[in-house]
Amino acid sequence: MKKLFFAVLLYSSVACAQNKDYTISPVSFTKVKLADQFWLPKIETNRTVTIPASFERCENTGRVKNFEMAAAKSGKFCTKFPFDDTDIYKTIEGASYSLAVHPDPKLDHYLDSIITIVGKAQEPDGYLYTARTIDPLHPHPWAGPERWVRENELSHELYNSGHMFEAAAAHYQATGKRNFLNIALKNADLLVKTFGPGKRHVAPGHEIVEMGLVRLYRITGKKDYLDLAKFFIDERGKRTYDKTSTDEWKNGMYWQDNEPVTDQDEAEGHAVRAMYLYSGMADVAALTGDQEYLTATDRIWDNMVSKKMYVQGGIGAVPSGERFGSNFELPNETAYNETCAAVGNVFWNQRMFLLHGDSKYIDLMEKVLYNGLISGVGLDGKSFFYTNAMQVNPGSKVNKSLEAVRSGWFECSCCPTNLARLLPALPGYVYAQKGDAVFINLFVGSQANLQVNKKAVKIIQENNYPWNGLLSFTLSPETPQAFTLKVRIPGWVRNEAIPSGLYSFEKNQPASVTIKVNGKPVKYAMQNGYAVISRVWKKNDRLAVNLPMEVKKVIASPSLAEDAGKVALQRGPIMYCAEWKDNDGKVSNIVIPKGTTFTPAYHAGLLNGLTVLSGHVLKADTSDTSKIQPVRFTAIPYYSWANRGKGEMTVWFPEVAGTGTVSEKKTMK
Structure with missing residues (x-):
């Protein structure tokens, strides 16, 4: 515990010594202890199932063996991709976060043993990339004949480094041990010697090294790391591509390399690469004050949210290249929505909040977390989606190649290990601070121990979110003190389906939010979506917030022609879908007429416990859509689908069958 305290203290002192940084600071996940009925079981499953399974699969698939062969400089790279090293790094990162809040000597020892294997694979000058080191004369085909020569596209050498830096920083901050950190710093120093003005120039083909370098800068205070992160970002747009080509690989868009980042105004290319780039830009902008970066990230974010995002928060619509499509290119049957892109979207939105x-x-971020992100992992904690579909019809010729069944592992297993590292860090997204203002961002049952004006404040949050909007907070400063509490009033309460016009609620009915302190209604001001309450807080003051949860119908912008005349269902932050299991084996012919109402009900024994929506709708005859009949209908949270076998699923429902208008009178009474 002393080591952990020292690590956190060092991190904080370095951060405070910097001249510039995010104007808002997240409350560390180590200061927030969860007691949440929704997230805690998922994080515990991640700790006890997902992380051990990930390590086991890294061993069974040869990922660990690659490091052992690199240390021996003998053998043949035995997995498929040169970035397979990162699956070990990401799992170490997740395990480190878990270890920080749940001490486990056995896991601690195992991590040390894996880190030893990784360290032995590192070359004397710091280079660490098993796809070349095992047999330098016959490296992986994507690697190129020499170091770095294909880094701008497929080698992933710097991508591997970035994930290693993230993992090493997490391990150091969790344990205080330098064994992995020293490996990372040796590699980072090699990058500083190799890249930069007057040295080798490259725009990394798969971003994340920028984020990783910033993590190391925060720990060490070594400005070379921050400068190199900015250098890599600034190199984008300098390579010669065929600007006349519509092929994203040939014109540079796939790599976000078609123009300088400060000139870019659309979310483009490979969606995961994009999220990591924009997150890195936000980090560097915060630490350097680069206003052009800020302007560009704002512009790109607006484009993504208003033109390139699915209703459940998914991004990256196009399977070919796992990439963003054109504006409003959001097909349902072929939706890609990679889980890693959802992880990256959480990273980016957290940073954008810290900036603004x-x-x-x-x-x-909430929409992504509760829907398009956790849909990527099965309820068992060891089966996964790489892609997250919007519509599944096993008989369709259009989307037959998309995933309708979860897999235990993939040849490219970036998504399972990305989830393994994000989930245990979730407590760090709940609260934030700016001066004497405390932000309550996520409604997650927990106890947070903060320092406000250098005095201890404890906040106990209790709720049954996301199934119920009644929120309770008990505030206990060590002595009575004045500070400001900023409680997020979600967009779905304020009649905003998404922070743009891409999706909206069918009925314009903002809900009335009730806020009480110690049982009495309190006046508050609304500021940037937060209820702002400034007062002298005393021990055991109780704040109660009631967020009315109604079932709402979501409609799409007219620019999304495929969703015209259709509705999606939302209650609170949860998006719903219909699955074959609950609807007589078929959902592709369901019609939800205008005026249809739904009843929410919690089912403790269904899919680990959740609230379902039920009502009476219509089903069209598959051979004659003008023929319809009333039926009982059940919708489940989108995140929970595909845990009961293979079959149809859909998120969007037509309000009209065929060409005729469906009358409300034909619904069941």
Whole structure:
């Protein structure tokens, strides 16, 4: 515990010594102890199932063996991709976060043993890339004949480094041990010697090294790391591509390399690469004050949210290249929505909030977390989706190649290990601070121990979110003190389906939010989506917030022609879908007429416990859509689908069958 305290103290002192940084600071996940009925079981499953399974699969698939062969400089790279090293790094990162809040000597020892294997694979000058080191004369085909020569596209050498830096920083901060950190710093120093003005120039083909370098800068205070992160970002747009080509690989868009980042105004290319780039830009902008970066990230975020995002928060619509499509290119049957892109979207929106303090970024982050992100992992904690579909019809010729069944592992297993590292860090997204203002961003049952004006404040949050909007907070400062509490009032309460006009609620009915302190209604001001309450807080003051949860119908912008005349269902932050299991084996012919109402009910024994929506709708005859009949209908949270076998699923429902208008009178009474 002393080591952990020292690590956190060092991190804080370095951060405070910097001249510039995010104007808002997240409350560390080590200061927030969860007691949440929704997230805690998922994080515990991640700790006890997902992380051990990930390590086991890293061993069974040869990922660990690659490091052992690199240390021996003998053998043949035995997995498929040169970035397979990162699956070990990401799992170490997740395990480190878990270890920080749940001490486990056995896991601690195992991590040390894996780190030893990784360290032995590192070359004397710091280079660490098993796809070349095992047999330098016959490296992986994507690697190129020499170091770095294909880094701008497929080698992933710097991508591997970035994930290693993230993992080493997490391990150091969790344990205080330097064994992994020293490996990372040796590699980072090699990058500083190799790249930069007057040295080798490259725009990394798969971003994340920028984020990783910033993590190391925060720990060490070594400005070379921050400068190199900015250098890599500034190198984008300098390579010669065929600007006349519509092929994203040939014109540079796939790599976000078609123009300088400060000139870019659309979310483009490979969606995961994009999220890591924009997150890195936000980090560097915060630490350097680069206003052009800020302007560009704002512009790109607006484009993504208003033109390139699915209703459940998914991004990256196009399977070919796992990439963003054109504006409003959001097909349902072929939707890609990679789980890693959802992880990256959480990273980026957290950073955008820390820059601007606007709740819209947390609104979007919440939508991703509760829907398009956790849909990527099965309820068993060891089966996964790489892609997250919007519509599944096993008989369709259009989307037959998309995933309708979860897999235990993938040849490219970036998504399972990305989830393994994000989930245990979730407590760090709940609260944030700016001066004497405390932000409550996520409604997650927990106890937080903060320092406000250098005095201890404890906040106990209790709720049954996301199934119920009654929120309770008990505030206990060590002595009575004045400070400001900023409680996010979600967009879905304020009649905003998403922070843009891309999706909206069918009925314009903002809900009335009730806020009480010690049982009495309290006046508050609304600011950037937050209810702002400034007062002298005393021990055991109780704040109660009631967020009315109604079932709402979501409609799409007219620009999304495929969703015209259709509705999606939302209650609170949860998006719903219909699955074959609950609807007589078929959902592709369901019609939800205007005026249809739904009843929410919690089912403790269904899919680990959740609230379902039920009502009476219509089903069209598959051979004659003009023929319809009333039926009982059940919708489940989108995140929970595909845990009961293979079959149809859909998120969007037509309000009209065929060409005729469906009358409300034909619904069941």
